[in-house]
Amino acid sequence: MTTEHDGQDAVDDWDYDDVYDPNEDEPYTSYEGALCSYTEYREGPPVEDLPATGDGAEGIEADVWEALYGIDDPEMPISIVDLGLIYDVAVDDAVARVDMTLTYSGCPAREMLLGQVERDVTAIDGVDEVELRLVWSPEWSLELVTDRGKADLKEFGLSV
Amino acid sequence: MSAVDALDERGRRALETLCLRLADDEFVLAERYTEWQVRAPSLESDLALSNIAQDELGHARLWYDVLAELGHDERELVYERAPDEWRHSTLAELPFAEGDWADAIVRSYLYDVAEEIRLSALEDSSYPTIADRVGKIQGEEGYHLEHAQNWMERLARDEGHERLQEAVDRLFPHALTLFEPCAPPRGAEDASGDEPRAAAVEDDIVELGLRDSTLAEMGEQWLSTVVPYLESLELTVPASGDDEEGYAVTDEMLPDQRGRDGNHTDAWFELHEEFTHTYRDLGREQATRIMDPPE
Numbered sequence: 119m120t121t122e123h124d125g126q127d128a129v130d131d132w133d134y135d136d137v138y139d140p141n142e143d144e145p146y147t148s149y150e151g152a153l154c155s156y157t158e159y160r161e162g163p164p165v166e167d168l169p170a171t172g173d174g175a176e177g178i179e180a181d182v183w184e185a186l187y188g189i190d191d192p193e194m195p196i197s198i199v200d201l202g203l204i205y206d207v208a209v210d211d212a213v214a215r216v217d218m219t220l221t222y223s224g225c226p227a228r229e230m231l232l233g234q235v236e237r238d239v240t241a242i243d244g245v246d247e248v249e250l251r252l253v254w255s256p257e258w259s260l261e262l263v264t265d266r267g268k269a270d271l272k273e274f275g276l277s278v
Numbered sequence: 279m280s281a282v283d284a285l286d287e288r289g290r291r292a293l294e295t296l297c298l299r300l301a302d303d304e305f306v307l308a309e310r311y312t313e314w315q316v317r318a319p320s321l322e323s324d325l326a327l328s329n330i331a332q333d334e335l336g337h338a339r340l341w342y343d344v345l346a347e348l349g350h351d352e353r354e355l356v357y358e359r360a361p362d363e364w365r366h367s368t369l370a371e372l373p374f375a376e377g378d379w380a381d382a383i384v385r386s387y388l389y390d391v392a393e394e395i396r397l398s399a400l401e402d403s404s405y406p407t408i409a410d411r412v413g414k415i416q417g418e419e420g421y422h423l424e425h426a427q428n429w430m431e432r433l434a435r436d437e438g439h440e441r442l443q444e445a446v447d448r449l450f451p452h453a454l455t456l457f458e459p460c461a462p463p464r465g466a467e468d469a470s471g472d473e474p475r476a477a478a479v480e481d482d483i484v485e486l487g488l489r490d491s492t493l494a495e496m497g498e499q500w501l502s503t504v505v506p507y508l509e510s511l512e513l514t515v516p517a518s519g520d521d522e523e524g525y526a527v528t529d530e531m532l533p534d535q536r537g538r539d540g541n542h543t544d545a546w547f548e549l550h551e552e553f554t555h556t557y558r559d560l561g562r563e564q565a566t567r568i569m570d571p572p573e
Binding site: 162222223224225228233237252253254255256257 | 328332333336337339340342409410411413414415417418571
């Protein structure tokens with residue numbers, strides 16, 4: 119299982135000894151930038167497409183959504199899907215990609231939630247690997263809580 | 279192709295250098311703030327500063343996550359990096375004198391003005407992972423400055439004024455290091471004397487559009503915000519860099535240790551020793567699990 123958020127596989131040969139030395143390399147010249155201006159790199163769907171709830175998902179993707187609905191926020195009895203943390207799910211060739219966010223950057227339950235998503239999604243028949251991406255844009259807000267989520271929070275005693 | 283794969287070596291070096299300074303500032307300042315836990319002057323101020331510390335730790339994490347795209351590991355960056363490989367401003371590392379609440383407030387004010395300026399210079403970063411997290415951080419930062427200014431104005435009224443002035447005198451030169459170029463780490467030694475290399479990497483950061491303002495521009499913007507504000511509270515600013523040409527950070531205004539080159543005050547080495555102590559003592563290689571994950 120690999121995940122992108124821990125970056126383990128990103129670059130092997132990048133370490134502090136590999137020092138860029140302007141005196142050794144070609145003379146310093148200004149340059150336009152190494153990113154391709156024709157490629158869309160940004161992540162995260164437009165906010166009007168959220169919350170993502172898995173409506174209409176089929177096959178293994180539907181199973182992934184079902185597993186995600188089964189995971190509750192650690193502090194409140196509300197599923198992470200109804201809380202609006204899941205931005206996208208796509209399954210391709212037994213690799214499940216899940217884009218999710220957290221309500222707060224300093225969330226102490228981060229590792230716990232990410233670990234649970236990875237475990238529960240990997241356990242699905244037909245999923246060999248989970249690619250979990252933690253995304254921060256668009257920012258989570260109360261707007262992203264589903265109607266069912268709002269009802270759950272109300273039941274719990276929170277007004278939203 | 280992901281954005282990180284699209285970067286050449288120079289781009290990667292610029293990205294690494296930028297994110298290290300951002301992450302290290304946040305982490306070390308949070309580490310200092312937590313010293314106020316259960317010691318702040320009131321329960322409310324205790325909770326406020328603890329919460330600000332938690333925010334800054336969260337933001338440090340967001341920047342360490344960008345470094346993870348370059349193959350770094352958060353645990354190694356925090357617990358296994360030699361202290362002179364850290365790139366935070368010396369403002370973040372200075373110790374608090376016991377009970378000197380005015381120091382925490384002035385420090386927070388000086389830092390949060392700078393943070394606001396640098397976050398807006400990152401909003402349109404050419405590197406998507408940076409741009410994608412700026413909004414989240416800004417959304418959590420607004421209260422920090424409000425908290426600091428609210429306290430500044432209360433303290434400035436009475437006997438707190440003298441304490442504020444002492445804190446300004448002590449902290450101001452170190453705050454200017456927030457706008458110093460950052461020398462990429464070389465391994466187990468600081469990179470002082472490496473100014474041309476630091477300047478070249480800093481140029482790359484701006485040319486690549488990772489950040490859209492130069493350090494000099496941000497320093498000038500910071501001075502033009504901070505100096506009039508402090509003066510409005512009848513505080514004297516040690517050297518404002520204000521002449522007929524406008525505000526500018528100059529070399530003689532800076533302290534000996536600037537942090538950005540890995541050259542830090544003694545207090546940093548003590549703090550580093552302290553927060554890595556348990557990690558080293560236990561010989562941990564990974565976080566302890568209370569129980570095995572369910573089958």
